[in-house]
Amino acid sequence: MSSIDIDNSLGARIKYEREIRGWSLTEMAERASVSRAMIHKIERGESSPTANLLGKLSGAFGLTISALIARAEANQNRLLKFADQPVWIDPETGYVRRHISPQSDLPIDLVQVTLPSGKAVPMPQSAFAFLKQLILVTQGELIFVEGDIRHRMTVGDCLELGPPVDCVFVNESSSDCVYLVAVLTSK
Structure with missing residues (x-):
């Protein structure tokens, strides 16, 4: 698409x-x-x-x-092939968000994000207010600023988000950062 x-x-x-x-x-x-x-x-x-x-x-x-x-994609298949996974690119930062889990009744969504070198993406508290999330870094380094707390994450590090606050995803390195986000939903 x-x-x-x-x-x-x-x-x-x-x-x-x-x-x-x-x-x-x-x-x-x-x-x-x-x-x-x-x-x-x-x-x-x-x-x-x-x-x-x-x-x-x-x-x-x-x-x-x-x-x-x-x-928006309205894909109801249990198998979501790589080529069919919805991809959205932030026009401001080049941040790439790939929804890797199929749309289902399971209460979890899996998303892969590629954050380009030198970019930062702020997220408002309202985006986190009603859910629980885990972030797993699979490539590069991620600085995740959660309110007043700064987490430096490298490959294999996994963070459970705390109470909802304004957050910022930051890539201070010279290469792309790739991370997975597991979101517990209330489907």
Whole structure:
């Protein structure tokens, strides 16, 4: 799926999630702390949301970013082939998010993230407020800033996220960092 197709699918899904809740654009903007105009542009597929913005929108719905992207993709197969795994690229940082688990009734989502060298991706507290997560570094080094706590993680290190706070994923190294995120959902 091209980035234009995923932008259109995400926009349509965000609009659908907003409308099934009976929220106006104004109410959605207030809940997500995102401008009404930006949500409108995303819903029409005219703008690609950043990772931070997608975190705010999915958090307002009580969904993980993974669940929102998976719903946009609407893949119901138990086997999710590599070539069919939804991939989303943050237009601001080049951060690549690959949803590797198939959409199912299991209460877990698996996501692989590639964070380019020298990049940082902030995530708002609202993206973590309703779920539990583990982060496992599989390549490179990751600095994970969780509120006032700075975790330096290398290959094989696994962290359980604490109480929801604003966080930042940082790659201070000279090569890409790849990590897995296991998200316990309330499906």
